[in-house]
Amino acid sequence: MRFRFHSFLVAKIVSLFLVMLFMSNCSGPSGTPCELEFEYTITNVDDGFGLNEAQVQLNVEKALSLWSEAIDSLHVRNSADAPITIQFVYDYRQALTNRAIQLEENLDSRRMRIDRMREDLRVAEQRLRSRVSEHEELINRISSRVSALNAFIDERNRAGGLNPGEVSRVESEREVISRLRNQEEQMRERLQQMVATNQRMLDELNREISFSNDLADRFNEEIGPGRYFAGGNFERRGRQGTISIYHFVDERELGLVLAHEIGHALGLGHVENTRSVMYEKVGGQLIAPELRLTAEDTKAIREIAGCGP
Ligand SMILES: [Zn+2]
Numbered sequence: 001m002r003f004r005f006h007s008f009l010v011a012k013i014v015s016l017f018l019v020m021l022f023m024s025n026c027s028g029p030s031g032t033p034c035e036l037e038f039e040y041t042i043t044n045v046d047d048g049f050g051l052n053e054a055q056v057q058l059n060v061e062k063a064l065s066l067w068s069e070a071i072d073s074l075h076v077r078n079s080a081d082a083p084i085t086i087q088f089v090y091d092y093r094q095a096l097t098n099r100a101i102q103l104e105e106n107l108d109s110r111r112m113r114i115d116r117m118r119e120d121l122r123v124a125e126q127r128l129r130s131r132v133s134e135h136e137e138l139i140n141r142i143s144s145r146v147s148a149l150n151a152f153i154d155e156r157n158r159a160g161g162l163n164p165g166e167v168s169r170v171e172s173e174r175e176v177i178s179r180l181r182n183q184e185e186q187m188r189e190r191l192q193q194m195v196a197t198n199q200r201m202l203d204e205l206n207r208e209i210s211f212s213n214d215l216a217d218r219f220n221e222e223i224g225p226g227r228y229f230a231g232g233n234f235e236r237r238g239r240q241g242t243i244s245i246y247h248f249v250d251e252r253e254l255g256l257v258l259a260h261e262i263g264h265a266l267g268l269g270h271v272e273n274t275r276s277v278m279y280e281k282v283g284g285q286l287i288a289p290e291l292r293l294t295a296e297d298t299k300a301i302r303e304i305a306g307c308g309p
Helices: 007-024 053-068 090-157 163-220 250-267 295-304
Strands: 035-045 073-078 084-088 232-238 238-246
Touching: 035 053, 035 250, 053 250, 073 295, 090 163, 232 250, 238 250, 250 295
Parallel strands: 035 073, 035 084, 084 238
Antiparallel strands: 232 238
């Protein structure tokens, strides 16, 4: 992204002219117009931000108009050899931010997935409980048939032994009991499988919950409110300076980061009000529906511009 609206010479002349304008107005008596100049160029916007040249330009202009409203006029020039360069540097920070944005969008569907998993698990546990009681019933039925059969055999033995008809009845009852035992064994195996399946569902649910919680924590820590202005940086070298933008959640936050770093480039330091654009942390600012300055911001820019009382 390159801007070549002014030749080197023209830009120099414009800049000199502006400095003179600035000096003549701001050294005057109190009550005279107060003005600042801001001459910048956008040197680089990495593709990772997904913003085109016009969008970046618009955001910079919006941030500048915020400051210009607080003073009589802010003379803005966009020229290739301007002292202030603005660059959008895509690195792990925006990559992380983009991931976190996707993550936040995914959190809702993850929560829905967790709810579904919880419901599935609840149904599976109900089914397991009813199967467990069926299994217990079967065990009781087997043991009462075994007791009854043993009691019958004991009784017949005490009376001198079983007759052939009784022997065949005992044999067929033993077969019934053996079939029931097989049935019980199969049922027990199925139950063990169900318990294992439910355990896996529970483990998966817990993993899903803890994964979602970690992601939510990380999002709040790195992207949520209360961070220092790590999304941007202003570095001054004499009359020159570089505004670097590293990450932002959305265009509103980009507006705030730009306004904050441009504030530094205009000469402002941090102010104390948590709602101020120039507060050191992101989060408390008045960004909706439009970004606004606080009285502290206005006072700070007016001091820099040498505005009268
Ligand atoms: Zn700052």
